[in-house]
Amino acid sequence: MKKIVIGITGASGIIYGISLLQALHSNSDVETHLVMSKWAKENLAIESTGYSLKEVKDLADYVYDEQDMGAKIASGSFQHDGMVVVPASMKSLAAIAIGLGDTLIGRAADVTLKENRLLIVVPRESPFNQIHLENMLKLSKMGVEVIPPIPAFYNNPQTINDIVNHNTMKLLDHLHIKNDQSLRWDGMVNAKKLIRQTQQR
Structure with missing residues (x-):
């Protein structure tokens, strides 16, 4: 079973985190460990997702x-x-x-890096300033996707x-989890067929 x-942090776009959780929840071969920041919970109330905190x-x-x-994910000995x-x-x-590690999200990311495990970040900001770009x-360079x-x-x-599902597909792909969250590029001929089908709806 994958772990x-x-x-989920306080950036706008909490629906991206919810979508990933939904996809992983439907996969019986995956075990999920969730941390939400204070401002993520605030955004859940602000952004019209239709989900309560309990449902997430x-x-x-x-x-x-x-x-x-002291959570298990704060230690590098927890394998995921x-x-x-x-x-x-x-x-x-x-x-x-x-490497600040002042919250559980930061600490869990820090130990993920030090143990050379897969870390993916989904930056949600626009436009990016030089500090944002330099951090990314x-x-x-450390192998973070x-x-x-x-x-x-x-x-x-x-x-x-x-x-949203298209982005979730990409995340699942990089987690090496098979999925059909979104339509994939299948060549120009098939793309034109898809356009015609969409227009006929």
Whole structure:
């Protein structure tokens, strides 16, 4: 069974974290460990996701308080198959880049790095300033996978969920978890067929 750690920070776009949790929750071969920051919980109330805090927590197998530095995921001896910070605020990104570890999300990311395990960050900010870019470059040089939630339009998304699911597909792909979250590029001929089908709806 794969063990995946998910950190949801206070950046806008909490739906990306929820979407990943939903996809992993539906996979019986995956065990999830969730940490939500204080501002992630605030965003859940602000952004119209339709989910309560309890409903989000219920999607995870284990849930930890962001100040619980004694949690199992705070130790490098806890073996897991990857950690995703989604969405990742610029504050959390900076904390990870300098190894601050002042919250459980930062500490869990820090031990993920020191144990040479997979770490994925989903930075949600626009535009990026030089500090943001330098932090992402620093993390990338350490092997962190930086996957910003940039929408694709070749698959003709019809809803916000279509756009969100495309990003979730990418995260699952990089976690090496098979999925069919979104339509994939299948060549120009098939893309034209898809466009015609969409227009006929």
